[in-house]
Amino acid sequence: MKNLIKPFALFSIVALLISCKDEQQVKVEKLTESYSKYLDSLTLEKSEEIVSKWNEIENEFNNKTTALKNEINQLDDKDDFEKKFAAVGIRYEDFKKDILVKKAEIDAKNAQLTRNKELFGSQFIHDDMKFEWVNKDNILAVYDQFVTTVQKNKDTYSREDWDEIKLLYEALDSRKNTVEKQGLTSKDNMKIAGLKLKFAPMYTVNRMGAKSEENANAKK
Template sequence: MKHVQIIAGMLLTCAIITSCGSQADKTADRELTQLGEYFDSIKVATPVYTEDNWDKIKTEYNNTIARVETAGEKLSDDVNKKLETTKADYNSLKDDYETHISEAKAKEEAKDFKMKLRTALFGDYKIGSDMQFNFVTANNALPVYDRFVSTVKENQNNYSREDWDEIKVLYEALDTRKNEIEKDLASSDNLKIAKLKVKFASINAVKRPLAKVSENDDAKQ
């Protein structure tokens, strides 16, 4: 009789364990399926690569995985495989978002860098994407050149290679505009601008190559 009771107890225990394991599997499988569907909806939608959106994805993933892994050893091999697949999908999504977010930050930083440099060189004058410099006229060409060259002279030791590249583009655009209005320039202004151009050329000839050399040395370290 006792033998029968022992066997019955063992069978009951196994049944309970099996039932618990089965329930853990069902819960984990459901959680992972829902997370997989969430990932699929992200992939088919127009991506919005922002840190806020990524935080939402990461939070949903972390919460789901935390609930699933609480079951730990109770999960079946099939569910564990599904868990690993879900983790791989998440890591792929993570790489995609981090790459695009990083690129967006770099573009924004480049935009800010250009804006700050242009403001320093030209003050309140706004430079459009067409780089036409229509704000430069025969009446203000001299002060525009003077501010540009004076600012470059004052900051020549602080500019990076990227700064000098942008300065070169801006200077060439300014020169193009100056050639367009030269017939309207006063002779005295034209002469003073010519002297400023010589001053800029001498600074640029020395400092721009040095900035490039310095950047290469930094890259080697």
């Protein structure tokens, strides 16, 4: 009887080990499927929404990556799972590149809008080149804020910033031509002329300096 117990005990241990291996394989299969589906779900969301919560998404994906990799490493036969794991990783890197490009575009637009609101006030809206909110009563204040802000930040603007600022300045000047016909006082007009004389050389000198700095950096 004792001789029968030993083989049975050995069989039980082997069966238990096989069962544990099967359970681990099933666990990894489920995690791998969930890992892939998570990436699929991200690709279906609008890129703007992904960008707005990118740090959170990247952290979550990295956590899932680490967890799955640890589980795969516990398998003896893991080649197939490592291939599936790597394939999802490649898809994620391609997805990440596209999102980071979109994120850079959105960040640039937000920075541009922030800069323009500093130049013209909170009433300025994105891509506003008509300045219809500017009238005979507030145009002097708008010019004053514009020139004051440019003077304060002139050392931080890039050549591209200066080019965009010049376009906005010219658009504001175009609006001034309309406002003059709506009753702009000669007193305010004279003050605006003074501000324009202040801006012109500041633009020329600082844009030239920004361009020279960019050229110097490009040579490094």
